[in-house]
Amino acid sequence: MTSFDETRYFSPLAPGASALPPKVSLVGAGPGDPDLLTVKALRLLQQAQLVVYDKLVSREVLALVPAQADRIYVGKQSGLHTLRQEEIIALLVRLARSGRSVVRLKGGDPYVFGRGGEEAQALAAAGIAFEVVPGITSAQGMAAATGIPLTHRDHATQVTLVTGHLRDEAGERGLELDWSCLARPHQTLVVYMGVATLPHVCAQLERHGLAADTPAAVVENATLPTQRTVTGTLRTLPTLARAHAIRAPALIVIGGVVALHAELAAQMLR
Ligand SMILES: C[S@@+](CC[C@H](N)C(=O)[O-])C[C@H]1O[C@@H](n2cnc3c(N)ncnc32)[C@H](O)[C@@H]1O
Known part of the structure; x- marks a missing residue:
């Protein structure tokens, strides 16, 4: 089971839903040391209202996200169901379509063994605007x-x-x-x-x-x-x-x- 409240994230009145066109930022979190984030990644994290993150994102990097921002964990965790890649992609698309801007935070670089390519393809196919912020690969x-x-x-x-x-x-x-x-x-x-x-x-x-x-x-x-x-x-x-x-x-x-x-x-x- 994943532990996030659907209504909270998908309601049109959801916190963080804005009049601006939604976008997904595929952000590389680097290998763990928060000092290795790019300036752009740091800025996006500090301004984030909704972060969807993986197992390899370090605690230190996640701590840079504002306390009031929503966080959705989609990585593996013992005892909990793991979202399959298709489910993660579907989640990103639904969040963006419900008006949320999403920071999709991935360990290392999104385009190096990070399935960022697959997520970018799906966003492009769904007509959702996205950007990719490189990270230092491990x-x-x-x-x-x-x-x-x-x-x-x-x-x-x-x-x-x-x-x-x-x-x-x-x-x-x-x-x-x-x-x-x-x-x-x-x-x-x-x-x-x-x-x-x-x-x-x-x-x-x-x-x-x-x-x-x-x-x-x-x-x-x-x-x-x-x-x-x-x-x-x-x-x-x-x-x-x-x-x-x-x-x-x-x-x-x-x-x-x-x-x-x-x-x-x-x-x-x-
Ligand atoms: C799914 S791949 C993600 C790679 C990531 N996108 C990158 O650019 O580093 C996961 C693998 O990356 C490597 N990895 C990621 N972070 C690491 C770290 N801090 N130390 C050593 N290996 C790491 C390990 O081989 C791990 O099994």
């Missing part, structure tokens, strides 16, 4: 917060962001990535949503030719006070991640740049 936040540059002339001339999430229950074979491409050296690979599939990802990369001693790391809660970084190699990382009980949200980084963490992290201000 890979960028993680890079800055750990001392793992995403590119470096000595280590990586390209960076690839991939999802480790299985789209269905097809098992690890459902993770259809271009392994030969991802296993090429001199690149940085960042895997989002890959904690569960980490052993499979590392095994596939090794099988497709990436050296077993390639530096690799997993970073949990990047940019937040609870951030944890575990470093190892392609071969050792799955065991290390399990030993440290790494949980989502976490990113996996694979490539020579990970070796810079030891050199940079010690002198980095946090």
